[in-house]
Amino acid sequence: MAPPIACVGSGLVGRSWAIVFARAGYRVQIWDSVSSALDKTLPALCATLNELEKAGAIASASEIAGRITLADSLADAIADSCHVQESVSERLEIKRALFAEMDDIAPARATLGSSTSAIPGSAYMTGLAGSRRCLVVHPVNPPHLIPLVELCPTQETDAETVDRVAALMREVGQKPIILAREIEGFALNRLQWALLCEAMHLIGEGYCTPQDIDAVMTHGLARRWAHLGPLAVGHLNAATGFQGYFDGLGEAIGRVRATLRTDYIPSTETVAKTHAAMDATMPVSDLPRYQAKRDRAILALDRLLRDPG
Amino acid sequence: MAPPIACVGSGLVGRSWAIVFARAGYRVQIWDSVSSALDKTLPALCATLNELEKAGAIASASEIAGRITLADSLADAIADSCHVQESVSERLEIKRALFAEMDDIAPARATLGSSTSAIPGSAYMTGLAGSRRCLVVHPVNPPHLIPLVELCPTQETDAETVDRVAALMREVGQKPIILAREIEGFALNRLQWALLCEAMHLIGEGYCTPQDIDAVMTHGLARRWAHLGPLAVGHLNAATGFQGYFDGLGEAIGRVRATLRTDYIPSTETVAKTHAAMDATMPVSDLPRYQAKRDRAILALDRLLRDPG
Incomplete structure (x- = not known):
């Protein structure tokens, strides 16, 4: 069985990413620092999945929902994952602390992506032991409906990370483009x-x-x-x-x-x-x-x- | 029977306008200063209309083609028309001479529109006896497929002209927007x-x-x-x-x-x-x-x- 994918942050973007990965067959583990937010996650996910099933966009809402679980802690969510997709609020201090913590916990082979649209990745994913495996993976909202994804490495991201995340994105049905270097607002x-x-x-x-x-x-x-x-x-x-x-x-x-x-x-x-x-x-x-x-x-x-x- | 509409210039844009007007039930009279261009007009129009019929976008190519005729002279094309749509090449001197001539010949009630995308109307449709009835009517290529039309009056165009041409555009199925005044490139x-x-x-x-x-x-x-x-x-x-x-x-x-x-x-x-x-x-x-x-x-x-x- 393929290792699961972790979605950190359970807002609109995090939930939509969970659908993208689970729809493609991955097990998904969601975590949110606000436990009350997490309480609403599964009902909100099921509502969206039911809409998609009704529209004929997916075959079975329950099958996809069955691959998504809530994690009790950040460590539980990401400890065995192959990729972590962070979609928390757009606040630099929060993202900086989170990436440091995730880099400590995540398996050596896991890649760490951030859904940020407004903060350059270099402001919070450089200088870490694993900064080579960190990059921006910016979706269009909501990613389960709109396939474009912008991959933006920092100066410390290695090429293999970019290639692996691009391959993952294609595998789950998204359309990645790769920016050669950082620029405000990406493309x-x-x-x-x-x-x-x-x-x-x-x-x-x-x-x-x-x-x-x-x-x-x-x-x-x-x-x-x-x-x-x-x-x-x-x-x-x-x-x-x-x-x-x-x-x-x-x-x-x-x-x-x-x-x-x-x-x-x-x-x-x-x-x-x-x-x-x-x-x-x-x-x-x-x-x-x-x-x-x-x-x-x-x-x-x-x-x-x-x-x- | 409603008065016909004149299309001056028989290139891609002029022919497409002819389809727009004829499709809506108007008789259309096309003229081109280059008579060899005019020779190719009806075969090219019929080819496009047959494609549209095949795609189910129009009911009968021959019915629409039957409303379109070639005129022997500019005067024949526009003498009894209610609107003249100019779509000749984007050269200021040509448009200036043409608008002066058309304004002399066209019936008092006819409006004169130019398909220009690149030249401000004020450069060639002002200072004429009938400059109040002249305006830019800029289509998106080809107008028979894309409904947006930009209406851009000069400082001498009167409000009634803008209203009448906007109503004509809506009547033939286009979607007009009206610019308050000239600007390079319109919107x-x-x-x-x-x-x-x-x-x-x-x-x-x-x-x-x-x-x-x-x-x-x-x-x-x-x-x-x-x-x-x-x-x-x-x-x-x-x-x-x-x-x-x-x-x-x-x-x-x-x-x-x-x-x-x-x-x-x-x-x-x-x-x-x-x-x-x-x-x-x-x-x-x-x-x-x-x-x-x-x-x-x-x-x-x-x-x-x-x-x-």
């Missing part, structure tokens, strides 16, 4: 926020409304991006491929590039106006319903991408 | 190129590969963006909506914002390397096949979005 949030910051500029300076921004995406850009990345889109947009696209639009891109305002800091009013526009169609009081709808839409798109027909 | 290309410029930075500085960028989109960001714009995604990512999302991530967004390099000018080598990466999976010699595959994927997504099940 996904940099791309996402470059677009969001320019969007806030257009709203803040009154060029268009928040609803217009979302329309540009759902009725425009994402019609291609759902199937092809931005580079592939360019490649198919010119008879001579990406080179022709970039050369042909070079001047226009240059003029836009010179006027982009991704450094734009939106005013309190602009953020409030954007919130109000979203709240008008998706009231905060009713968000769980829209979140469930979003998750069903993501599953439907996943089916489409696997079998475009 | 769509600004958002697209903000992301692309940061992507070229990440590739150029060796953080990740071109394939990684596209993976971030297709396996990550676009899983949500296909259904929800970037603002709606943020709104659903926090229990208190967009305000909570922006406040909660404010510091992280701020750190990324400070390091974004959307002003990055990629080297010749970086562009060539990106082209080579795309060419390795989608060889330029075989692009038409991948373009056809892209178009089928866009149609399949459109069906999904209309009926998420």
Whole structure:
């Protein structure tokens, strides 16, 4: 029997990771420093698994749930594991203490991944006896619905660790990319926020409304991006491929590039106006319903991408 | 019988507009200053319409083709039209002369739209007797597959023109957004190129590969963006909506914002390397096949979005 995987932290991200690993056949041991959080873990997991079974995304909720157990202590969770996935709150001191402790306890062959999206791994996973086996394994929320994972080594992570975790991710159905070195926001949030910051500029300076921004995406850009990345889109947009696209639009891109305002800091009013526009169609009081709808839409798109027909 | 719509320019964009209008029941009159281009127009249109019929996106290719005619002159094309959609090459002098001529000939009630993506309308549609009825009507390519349209008035366009063209766009099934005033790249290309410029930075500085960028989109960001714009995604990512999302991530967004390099000018080598990466999976010699595959994927997504099940 393969060694289990430990999920440390039982919030939304930790539970979703547990589903990813258990769905692929791994035994999963979850631990949380807050025991009251742990009490809610299995009911929350079962609710999500039942939704997935109902949507036809998994065959048997109970079979997957049967592979997930709660651990009484951090040591119990990770002592025999092959990989530890940390998903605790984004506070540097907590992560630093936790990685030191996990590195002490974890078996020599175990790799230690952190789900952080906002803290460079080098701030808390270097200088340890086992820093070579530590790296950032940043998921998109929730990872059981969205396969991309960003692997980001520190300067002390060794190549074998990166390779092994990439292989594990592929084995459990995720799509890893590997960053060569650290950068704020890794790749996904940099791309996402470059677009969001320019969007806030257009709203803040009154060029268009928040609803217009979302329309540009759902009725425009994402019609291609759902199937092809931005580079592939360019490649198919010119008879001579990406080179022709970039050369042909070079001047226009240059003029836009010179006027982009991704450094734009939106005013309190602009953020409030954007919130109000979203709240008008998706009231905060009713968000769980829209979140469930979003998750069903993501599953439907996943089916489409696997079998475009 | 409703007056016809004139499509001036018979390239990829002009032909696609002809399909949009004819599909909605309008008679369409196409004209091109290059008569040899016009010779290829009907066969190319019929090929596209047959593909659409085969994919189940339209009921009858021949019925729609029957509404499209070639005009012998610019005057014939637009003399009795209610709207003129210009889609000629992106050269200022050509557009300037054409708009002056069209404004002379077009019926008083006709609106004149330009498909330009790269030239501000004010550079060629102001100072005319009828400049109040001229505006940019920027489609996403090809408009018969992608519904977003950006309407951008000049300082001389009147509000009634914007309203009438927006209503026409909705009537024919497009999704118009209205920009309050001119800006380089309008909204769509600004958002697209903000992301692309940061992507070229990440590739150029060796953080990740071109394939990684596209993976971030297709396996990550676009899983949500296909259904929800970037603002709606943020709104659903926090229990208190967009305000909570922006406040909660404010510091992280701020750190990324400070390091974004959307002003990055990629080297010749970086562009060539990106082209080579795309060419390795989608060889330029075989692009038409991948373009056809892209178009089928866009149609399949459109069906999904209309009926998420």
